[in-house]
Amino acid sequence: KQEVTQIPAALSVPEGENLVLNCSFTDSAIYNLQWFRQDPGKGLTSLLLIQSSQREQTSGRLNASLDKSSGRSTLYIAASQPGDSATYLCAVRRSGTASKLTFGTGTRLQVTL
């Protein structure tokens, strides 16, 4: 059974810092991995999708990497801003025909002024 863990559970950084969020999964046989952002009481916003054949994906100040063999993904946020404050979730899909995502436990990020 796939288990997805995110460390740290919570993180507070001052504005302008670069930061890394971690996601670990126990079964390396994944099809893709998706990073989401969730603001309190709101839905999930898809940030990046990495296919198993890819090493990284970039969107603006966000860069996600994937090391499938070691069961790890990182989300790098450059020059953090208060508006980046949210909970960040990673989720893995076991195979292309698997509709189910297995979610991580989330990292709650606060960027302070």
Next chain:
Amino acid sequence: DTEVTQTPKHLVMGMTNKKSLKCEQHMGHRAMYWYKQKAKKPPELMFVYSYEKLSINESVPSRFSPECPNSSLLNLHLHALQPEDSALYLCASSQVDMGFSYNEQFFGPGTRLTVL
């Protein structure tokens, strides 16, 4: 347009009420999902519809009844709920390739449900 819409935004209901949650997308996605999310927890999958047919039911109690009237709409009918069913209910959708390969999921804003 990468938007999934959900109505209502908030719902308060008694344990004897019958209500419905609605979800709509116009991205041409052929897979739609219902999730339940409790505070400070990740979303938990409830149901998956693929090409308007129920493909996954994660052992959800029968007081939750999903319906997919067409490829753009997804409903969740609620009846005789319990207070512990209070949660944020999220709808999502994704493309499905001809080889039944599921792609990136897009989520709606959710319905905050309170059962009294």
